[in-house]
Amino acid sequence: MLTRFFRAPALGRSLRTLVVRSYSTEAVAKIDPSDENRLNHLRNIGISAHIDSGKTTLTERILYYTGRIDDIHEVRGKDGVGAKMDSMELEREKGITIQSAATYATWKDNAINIIDTPGHVDFTIEVERALRVLDSAILVLCAVGGVQSQTITVDRQMKRYNVPRICFINKMDRAGANPWRIIDQLRQKLKLTAAAVQIPIGAESELEGVVDLVNMKAYYHEGAKGEKIITKDIPAALMEKVNEKRQELIETVANVDDEIGELFLMEETPTSEQLAAAIRRATIGLKFCPVFMGSAYHNKGVQPMLDGVIQYLPAPHHVPNYALDAKQNEEKVQLSCSSSDPLVGLAFKLEESRFGQLTYLRIYQGTLKKGEWIVNVRTGKRVKVPRLVRMHSNEMEDVDSVGSGEICALFGIECASGDTFTDGTTALTMTSMFVPQPVISLSIEPKGKESPNFGKALNRFQREDPTFKVHVDAESKQTIISGMGELHLEIYVERMKREYNTECVTGKPQVAYRETITSRAEFNYTHKKQSGVVGYIEPMEEANEKGETVEFSNETVGMNIPANYIPAIQKGFYEAVEKGALVGATVTNCRFVLEDGAAHAVDSSELAFKIAAISAFREAFMSAGPQILEPVMDVNVTAPVEYQGSVIGLLNKRKGTINDSEIRDEYVEVNAEVPLNEMFGFSTDLRSISQGKGEFSMEYKRHVPVMPFVQTQMMEEFKKAQAAKNK
The missing domain is CATH 3.30.70.870 (Elongation Factor G (Translational Gtpase), domain 3)
Known part of the structure; x- marks a missing residue:
C-alpha cells in the first residue's frame, strides 16, 4: 500500500491543498456484489503527452478499433473531416488539441472512459482537471523526441494526483526511432522504474508489429487499417533480443515486487501469469511503468496496448478516493465506490453548448438518475437533473442513470468547476485540484x-x-x-x-509582475487622530495551509480596537496588497500582523480603520526592502544541431540561463530559464535563425527578483505613467 501527499506550491491556488490517493491491487472499498463485475470491467483513462506526440491520433485509432467510429480521420483535417476528438474548428485548423474531450468505448467486454488532453503547456489546466478525476493514464512519447518539456510537466501532474500509468512509445515508424533511448530517459529524467513489455518487429518504415515479452508471442497487423491481429511465433532472428529484454523486464519487476523478487533470488523463471500479475501489482502501486510501443498513424501496436490498459491499469474500486466531511470539521472520509450508497460526484469541467451549460461529472459513489434532485455542497442549492448524457467528443448519448466510477455529463445545472454534488443526505466535499496562476x-x-x-x-x-x-x-x-x-x-x-x-x-x-518584501517593518499609523493600527509586516517563506501567499494575523490583546472593526482592518490589508507601491503589481509572500491600535468612541468607523490599514501597510512596505519579482519560464528549444551556437546565442541575448544542452541524433535540445518579458517575439527570431526548423515550448517556473537597475527603471516609468494620468 502506498500513500502520498501533495501540497500546492506557493504561487498556485487550491481551495484545499490535500490530495490523497493510495493504491492496492485488491478492492480497497466496500462495494455491492452487483457492482463488482461492472467495476472490474471498467477503466477511466487519460491520454497525455508533449505537444505533437500523437495523442489524438492514438485516440482516433482506439475509437476505430473499439467500433466507436466507422472510419479514421487525420488530426489536421486534410480530408475535410478531422479527428473525432478535435471537434472545435480551431483545433482542426491548427492541428492541436485545445479542450480535453471525453468519450467511452468497449474493448473485449470492458468499458473504457477516455479523456484526450491537450499537449500545449498553455492549456495545462485541461490535463490537470482530467488527471484529478481519472484512475490511470497513458503517457505517450515520440520515438524520436522522447521525454520533452511538456512530458516532464505531465509526469509531474500524474505524480501530483498519484495516477498509475503505462507508457506508449509512438511514431516507431519514423527515421531515427529508438525506443531504448526513450526508456533510458524515462528512468533518468522522470525517475520512473520503467521497462519494455514489448519489442518492435522491424523498425522505421519496415515496422510490422510487436513481440509481447510477457506472453512470448509475436503480433502482426494486417488489413488496410491494421484491424486484423495475427498471432505468430517469434521470428528466430529476434529471439536473442527478446530473451535479453525479457530478462531485463523480470529484473526490473523483481526490484519492486516481492513475489518476483523471491523467484529471481532462487534463480527461477516466473510464468507468464506470475509476471503479468506482478506487473499489474507494481503498476497500480506506482512502483513500475510498463512500456508499450508502436505507430498510431500506421496502425501498429494499438490493440496490444489496449489489452495492456485492461490488464495492468486499475479499476475504479482499486483506487481509494477521499472526501472531506463538512459536518465533522472536514474530517477525511474514504468513499465506497458502491452504487447503493449516498451520491457523491465532482464537477470537473464545464462547457457551453447549444443546450446551455454542459457539466462533466465523475461519480465517486452512489447512482445519479435522470429527474432526481441533487445538492451543490458549496452553495447548498437543490437542483433537478433534467438530462443525463454520456459524451462522445461533441456528440452525446442520453442515459437514464449512471453508476459509481463512471464519467457523465449534465445539462441545465449552474455550478463552478470543482463543485461537489450529493443527494443531500451527506455533507461530503471532494478536495479541489491545483490551479496555476496566470503569467501574461x-x-x-x-x-x-x-x-x-x-x-x-x-x-x-x-x-x-x-x-x-x-x-x-x-x-x-x-x-x-x-x-x-x-x-x-x-x-x-x-x-x-x-x-x-x-x-x-x-x-x-503585459507580464504578471509581483511585488514582495525582504525584511520586517513595523507600523504605527493613526488616521485623523482617531483610528490607529500598530503592528508589523514580515516576509512569508511559503504559502500557508490554505495556499495563500498573503496573510492577515490578528494578535491584539484587550479592547483598544473593538472586535467589530478587525474585519475592516483585514479588508484594508487585502485591498492594499492588490496594488503594490513600486509598480502597481500584486504583493505576494507578505504577512500583516496587527498587535494594537486605538479607537475613538464617536469618530471611529469601519471605513476609518480600513483606510488606516491601507496607509499603514503602504508606509511600512517601503521600509521593508521591497522588491519587484518577474516570472521566469522554463524554455525548451529543439533545433537541428548545426544551429546550436545560434540558439544558445539567442537565449543568452534574451538574458537566459542555460541549464542543459543535449545532442540527440541530428537535433540539439537546449533547456534554459528565461524571464517571460524577454520571450515576446522569440518564435519569430528562432524561426529566422534556424530556417524555420526550430521549435520551442515554455512553462512558468517561478518568480524571481529583477535586477536593481531594472527595478529603478520600472519604478521611474510607473511614476511617469501615473503623473501623465493625473494631468
Whole structure:
C-alpha cells in the first residue's frame, strides 16, 4: 500500500491543498456484489503527452478499433473531416488539441472512459482537471523526441494526483526511432522504474508489429487499417533480443515486487501469469511503468496496448478516493465506490453548448438518475437533473442513470468547476485540484460598437477555464484578460470572433509582475487622530495551509480596537496588497500582523480603520526592502544541431540561463530559464535563425527578483505613467 501527499506550491491556488490517493491491487472499498463485475470491467483513462506526440491520433485509432467510429480521420483535417476528438474548428485548423474531450468505448467486454488532453503547456489546466478525476493514464512519447518539456510537466501532474500509468512509445515508424533511448530517459529524467513489455518487429518504415515479452508471442497487423491481429511465433532472428529484454523486464519487476523478487533470488523463471500479475501489482502501486510501443498513424501496436490498459491499469474500486466531511470539521472520509450508497460526484469541467451549460461529472459513489434532485455542497442549492448524457467528443448519448466510477455529463445545472454534488443526505466535499496562476495579460476591447456578447463571452470563458482571468483596471478602465501564455489568450480572442461574432482589439502583452518584501517593518499609523493600527509586516517563506501567499494575523490583546472593526482592518490589508507601491503589481509572500491600535468612541468607523490599514501597510512596505519579482519560464528549444551556437546565442541575448544542452541524433535540445518579458517575439527570431526548423515550448517556473537597475527603471516609468494620468 502506498500513500502520498501533495501540497500546492506557493504561487498556485487550491481551495484545499490535500490530495490523497493510495493504491492496492485488491478492492480497497466496500462495494455491492452487483457492482463488482461492472467495476472490474471498467477503466477511466487519460491520454497525455508533449505537444505533437500523437495523442489524438492514438485516440482516433482506439475509437476505430473499439467500433466507436466507422472510419479514421487525420488530426489536421486534410480530408475535410478531422479527428473525432478535435471537434472545435480551431483545433482542426491548427492541428492541436485545445479542450480535453471525453468519450467511452468497449474493448473485449470492458468499458473504457477516455479523456484526450491537450499537449500545449498553455492549456495545462485541461490535463490537470482530467488527471484529478481519472484512475490511470497513458503517457505517450515520440520515438524520436522522447521525454520533452511538456512530458516532464505531465509526469509531474500524474505524480501530483498519484495516477498509475503505462507508457506508449509512438511514431516507431519514423527515421531515427529508438525506443531504448526513450526508456533510458524515462528512468533518468522522470525517475520512473520503467521497462519494455514489448519489442518492435522491424523498425522505421519496415515496422510490422510487436513481440509481447510477457506472453512470448509475436503480433502482426494486417488489413488496410491494421484491424486484423495475427498471432505468430517469434521470428528466430529476434529471439536473442527478446530473451535479453525479457530478462531485463523480470529484473526490473523483481526490484519492486516481492513475489518476483523471491523467484529471481532462487534463480527461477516466473510464468507468464506470475509476471503479468506482478506487473499489474507494481503498476497500480506506482512502483513500475510498463512500456508499450508502436505507430498510431500506421496502425501498429494499438490493440496490444489496449489489452495492456485492461490488464495492468486499475479499476475504479482499486483506487481509494477521499472526501472531506463538512459536518465533522472536514474530517477525511474514504468513499465506497458502491452504487447503493449516498451520491457523491465532482464537477470537473464545464462547457457551453447549444443546450446551455454542459457539466462533466465523475461519480465517486452512489447512482445519479435522470429527474432526481441533487445538492451543490458549496452553495447548498437543490437542483433537478433534467438530462443525463454520456459524451462522445461533441456528440452525446442520453442515459437514464449512471453508476459509481463512471464519467457523465449534465445539462441545465449552474455550478463552478470543482463543485461537489450529493443527494443531500451527506455533507461530503471532494478536495479541489491545483490551479496555476496566470503569467501574461492583454488589454482587450471590442472593435467598433460594444455588444452584450463581449461580456457574455468573457464570463463563459472564465467559468470554463480557471486559468483564464478577467478584470477591469481601476485607473485605465480597460478590460484585462490574463492567462498561461500568448497562444492561450490568442485562442480565446479568436473564439470570441467565431463563437460570439465579436471581433476584439488587444493591447501589448503585459507580464504578471509581483511585488514582495525582504525584511520586517513595523507600523504605527493613526488616521485623523482617531483610528490607529500598530503592528508589523514580515516576509512569508511559503504559502500557508490554505495556499495563500498573503496573510492577515490578528494578535491584539484587550479592547483598544473593538472586535467589530478587525474585519475592516483585514479588508484594508487585502485591498492594499492588490496594488503594490513600486509598480502597481500584486504583493505576494507578505504577512500583516496587527498587535494594537486605538479607537475613538464617536469618530471611529469601519471605513476609518480600513483606510488606516491601507496607509499603514503602504508606509511600512517601503521600509521593508521591497522588491519587484518577474516570472521566469522554463524554455525548451529543439533545433537541428548545426544551429546550436545560434540558439544558445539567442537565449543568452534574451538574458537566459542555460541549464542543459543535449545532442540527440541530428537535433540539439537546449533547456534554459528565461524571464517571460524577454520571450515576446522569440518564435519569430528562432524561426529566422534556424530556417524555420526550430521549435520551442515554455512553462512558468517561478518568480524571481529583477535586477536593481531594472527595478529603478520600472519604478521611474510607473511614476511617469501615473503623473501623465493625473494631468
